Amino acid sequence: MNPFWSPVVGQLAPYVPGEQPKVEDLIKLNTNENPYPPSPRVAQAIAQVLGSDGQALRLYPDPACTTVREAAARVYGLSADQVFVGNGSDEVLAFVFQGLLNHSQPLVFPDITYSFYPSYCRLYGIRYELLPLTDAYEIDLPSVPAHASAVIFPNPNAPTGKAVRREWIERFLKERPNTVVVVDEAYVDFGADSCVPLVPTYPNLLVTQSLSKSRALAGMRVGLAFGQPSLIEALVRIKDSFNSYPIDRLASAAAVAALEDTDWLARNSQQIIEDRDWLTGALQYYGFQVLPSLANFVFARHRNFDAAKLAAGLRERKILVRHFDKPGISDWLRITVGTRAQCEALADAVEALTKT
Ligand SMILES: Cc1ncc(COP(=O)(O)O)c(C=O)c1O
Incomplete structure (x- = not known):
């Protein structure tokens, strides 16, 4: 610890935000951003x-x-x-x-x-x-x-x-x-x-x-x-x-x-809710347990596949999701609801990764 630091600095446990990649062509489903431009x-x-x-x-x-x-x-x-x-x-x-x-x-x-x-x-x-x-x-x-x-x-x-x-x-x-x-x-x-x-x-x-x-x-x-x-x-x-x-x-x-x-808000939220339902169904189809979500993300774990390995496999296929290596939730992935096309790309990647 640098002696110039105030004592509290050494004791901090800073929050680690989800990755904001520098490359453009990744499908970003890791930080719960809205997939559409604003109003x-x-x-x-x-x-x-x-x-x-x-x-x-x-x-x-x-x-x-x-x-x-x-x-x-x-x-x-x-x-x-x-x-x-x-x-x-x-x-x-x-x-x-x-x-x-x-x-x-x-x-x-x-x-x-x-x-x-x-x-x-x-x-x-x-x-x-x-x-x-x-x-x-x-x-x-x-x-x-x-x-x-x-x-x-x-x-x-x-x-x-x-x-x-x-x-x-x-x-x-x-x-x-x-x-x-x-x-x-x-x-x-x-x-x-x-x-x-x-x-x-x-x-x-x-x-x-x-x-x-x-x-x-x-x-x-x-x-x-x-x-x-x-x-x-x-x-x-x-x-x-x-x-x-x-x-x-x-x-x-x-x-x-x-x-x-407020009209834009209502339309956008409705779209994301519909795509959340679609994504939930697709993940369940490929063997995930998905908690019923009221947010713009879903929390899901696969019955047979390790969450960290799935996240790494998705990343290789240019899809980012969030995996927390923490007690109680390390089996789970948090996946932001993207556009329907992004959700479909995720489902295709999941299908390929979980094919036995
Ligand atoms: C539960 C919760 N609260 C607050 C925030 C912070 O949001 P922002 O600072 O972008 O308004 C987040 C961001 O991910 C969140 O997940």
Whole structure:
């Protein structure tokens, strides 16, 4: 360890993102990006901000992200002071962990979940406990220990794709009014119930969302949080102690256009849901167990073939999927729902790899 490092640096366990390959002709089903371009309004909005000479870029953006907050508030039936905007939901989550989840009693999250959560805990020195998923890979909220100060989980969960019904989350919010509940809805638009409508009722609820998946804007980095104003204030206080301008002018314009094009969102999500069903059927046909997914990916394991070897074989055939070499999930592959043609290419490659 370099003696110039602050002590915390040596103790970090940084998140490892999925590969972003340099070559063009790979079928990328490893990081849950949307396979389609965003709403055409996005490119128009960016072009409008740029103008012919990029003049607007001289000026700092609005530190309060007012236009994005107002657009999200309109779309979700909230007020702008119930919305926070960050540089991708990963940044929003980083502020949430620091600002709302660091208490003397532990934070709780599922043992199989988004692997960024333990990285944030290391960064901020947050004590946490793991909630084991059930045998059906589900999150059982009533099993959250009573001493938990807070709980966070993705809904649908990643990488399983399974979701908790809103009624169960509402029951938990009511029964544990002193527990902070953060629902990470990065994948909610592909079929799960959103908890955003519960925000005005429950002061202990914060919901995060991402424009990276269902709005096809992973490259712009915009994430949202919804909560009552005093929770939002905590995030603003952290942001303004860190970086006043996390969202640039182009990303703001893109986010507003994407949020407002609700027809595009509905059509795109429907397409991905149909292709998810097709992909699930194809994988089952070739001998996979596939968890029923409400996300834009499926989690699948083959009855006879090793997951790491299958992932390597797919890569040789220029298809990237995600394999996590971690306890409890090393038999599984997480496969993003691509276009129908990409899903068909995956099915063909699987057929070739599993032929006996
Ligand atoms: C569960 C979950 N939450 C949050 C994110 C972060 O998304 P982004 O930072 O692109 O908004 C991801 C990304 O893969 C995710 O899987």
